[in-house]
Amino acid sequence: MSTSSQLLSRRAFGKLAAGVAATAGAGALSACAGGGGKPSADAPLRIMAINHVWSQAVKRSIAEFEERVGRRVSMTLLTADQLAGSYNVKLNASGTDVDVMMVRALQEQLLFGHNGWLADLSDRVADDRFAWDDFQDAPREASVTAGKVLSVPVVTERPALYYRKDLVADLGGPPRTLEALMEGARELTRRKDGFYGYVGRGQRSGAVSQWSSFLYSYGGDFVVDGKSGIGSAEAVAAYEYYGRLLAGSGPPGATNMSLEQALPVFAQGKAAFFVDADAIYSSFLDPKVSRVRETVGFAPFPAGPAGAKPHNIPSWSLGINTFSRLRDEAWEFIRWAAGPEMSAALQKEGIPGARTSVWSDPKTLSAFPPQLAEAMRINAERGVGHDRPRVLQVGRARDIVGRPLVAGILGQSVRPVVRDADAEFADFLVRDNRHKES
């Protein structure tokens, strides 16, 4: 007892309390510390990436990079939503536990740049060995925010028209215009019960990026001269067209369909046409998930009243976390993963990259079905460099822009919803510009 009494005398108790506080404080400080010196040689380079064929292929070759840089690499693959959520949590706390960030240049870059979360790569990409000029114009332009290069595109994407070769033979082949697509889809829906002429994304926010090609091909855009463009006659026509297409020829429950729901409908042979990213073509050639392996065809995006204007965008890019303590190593990774050699090697595996040199080399296109390679080439030539509004709050913008799409698919009158959404989008743009300037 005397021992415990001595230990817990007033002075001892004071020391104990101070010790606990100091330990807790030190722990909290070390956990929250954003700066500090260079991490030890054992500290891994941390890469967060989307679970995508590109990331999986790079992960398979990561030992080569580890040997080159002399540092262990930790690569975490997540879904797009998980990745966005993780960045929000980590970077709001100025976290240093991510070095290389895979980002969607058109979804997150403006906001991350506004927050100062992405390091400026302008000087680094100027290195001749990196050949920055070799990147396609549209993806390269999307990498620049406020005059600074904040990311390097690694995967590009355009819409492809997937169709059933066995069903379009008597329709004169794949549709070349949006009107022909509508007629073909209606005709094929009529022919067979439980079969759908067209399947595509119908979710309010998820459908916006694919609908963008329809909008451009009708002559519209999300923002025209800094103001809302979704109330224009062209945009209304594009809304009405997309609504009619899915309402008249689409499967039930289309408004709950994003890529994950629409893709299996086409892969299971229950739809004749499907417009979605060209990067997903391999899903239809995989015998484990596809019943249309022998019958799927690929065509360029059909022309609307304003011609064929599909989007051609950098779907995924690489950036460096501003708070990273391994920025040089992170850049080494980007230089390696987005370099000409790796881009060519990945494109040979069927993963479409952003460098013009790999697109002009026929050898790198050998992995793609010839019809698809041709469709990709044509779409890239005609491509518009964005598939969603270029604003800080892309999520809110997509929710507003997508409302008339849902109304159209549900068979409601589109015009009143467009009027309402147009007014809301106009207000939103004013607020968004105010945020940009703040």
Add this chain to the structure above:
Amino acid sequence: MPATETTETRGVAADDRSATARTRRSAPSRGGRRQRTFEQANRRLKWAMLAPAVLFVGLMIVFPLVFTLNLSLTDAFGAVNADSAHIGLRNFGDALGDTRRFWPAARRTLVFTVGAVALETVLGLALAMLMRKPFKGMRWVRTVLIIPLLATPVAIGILWLLILDPTNGIANHLLEAVGLPRQEFLGSVGQSLPTLMLIDVWQWTPMMTLLLLAGLTTLPEEPEEAALMDGANAWQRFRHVILPMLGPTLATALVLRAVDALKTFDLLYATKGAGGGSDFEVETLNVYAYGLTFDYQEYGLAAAVLVLFTLFIIGVVVLLRRRGGRKNA
């Protein structure tokens, strides 16, 4: 008079203590000092033992609450640590004046909770009554019953999403097989919320059953036997004997389940995605606040919605407890 007795007793005890203190002061002994030091140490030891818990509560509960409250009074946008200005209660005004998203979300939160919990209570009570007396295969039935409780809500969401898929799901094949029309289920704006309520009922009725079964097994048998002797039928015994005695257990189960149902997020997000579907058809306050935070990065407004949501939950709990207390009185 008990009050006088207490006062007197206290007086005697106080006298004893002062006498002891006088004795201690006048004749300090080694044993007395040791006793005093031990008492002091004991008092401090109490605080030393409590310190980790107090520190934990402070760090994990009080700090986030205060932080959220403070955030709700700012115009924080883009990043939590970005420059922001205090704007008073404007976020609360904006949220409460928002008839497009906030109030419909509040209504859906209430509809989902009341609908799902009411069904779970009725079904849970019915199952608990059936399982009250031992029967052959009871263990097997109880094991099967808790299976939905073991799965994570996200896994359950994906499982039902596949089963109820309007085009490829097995549910529509079964409906067609028995001659019923195909349904859109989660693909339909109108059917989504009722479908999700039924999925919630499927998952959480077993918990209500287990809680109520535990309550039923503690009830004395004599009142029911007496009612039986008086000629009460099964419904009368249940309505007038068992149900009143089960009141406290029922009230606790209702509060626990209602609070949990109010906060449902995973199931809704896994099946309908951001914003609770294309027409915001299953967007509850929780889903709305998540969207404001992670999709819109409007941290100030999101914090205000969360504060209002917390007050809403507290209000529901107080209401349920008051009603439960009145019934049990």
